[in-house]
Amino acid sequence: MTEAGNSGEIRVPMPGTGIIITYASQCERDRSERFARARQQLAERAGVAPSWEALTSAEHEDATLEARNWLRAGVAAGLITPCPVHAGAGQEG
Ligand SMILES: [Zn+2]
Numbered sequence: 001m002t003e004a005g006n007s008g009e010i011r012v013p014m015p016g017t018g019i020i021i022t023y024a025s026q027c028e029r030d031r032s033e034r035f036a037r038a039r040q041q042l043a044e045r046a047g048v049a050p051s052w053e054a055l056t057s058a059e060h061e062d063a064t065l066e067a068r069n070w071l072r073a074g075v076a077a078g079l080i081t082p083c084p085v086h087a088g089a090g091q092e093g
Contacts, residue, residue: 014065015058021065027086028068035067036060 010023023029036052040063043049055063074080 012061014061015056021061021068023068025086027083028071029064031083032064032068032071033060035071036063039063039067 008025010026010029012021012023012029013019014021023032040049040052040055044051052060071080075082
């Protein structure tokens with residue numbers, strides 16, 4: 001589903017569409033997914049959403065893309081610390 005390696009752009013097909021989503025690096029992809037999972041878990045605990053595991057792969061990609069955008073915004077606003085290992089390689093990763 002994703003290419004290996006922490007440097008270099010990652011291209012992920014959005015299930016059921018012809019759209020390709022790009023991540024600055026595997027690191028940004030991983031951080032985006034962690035961010036999306038954490039949000040889903042909070043909503044699940046609040047009783048307003050199903051678990052991450054209950055979502056479809058398309059829903060995972062939608063949520064991860066949204067998280068990527070918020071992650072980039074959070075880093076740009078100084079609210080989220082960039083990855084100390086990969087900072088400077090791409091917008092986030
Ligand atoms: Zn990193």
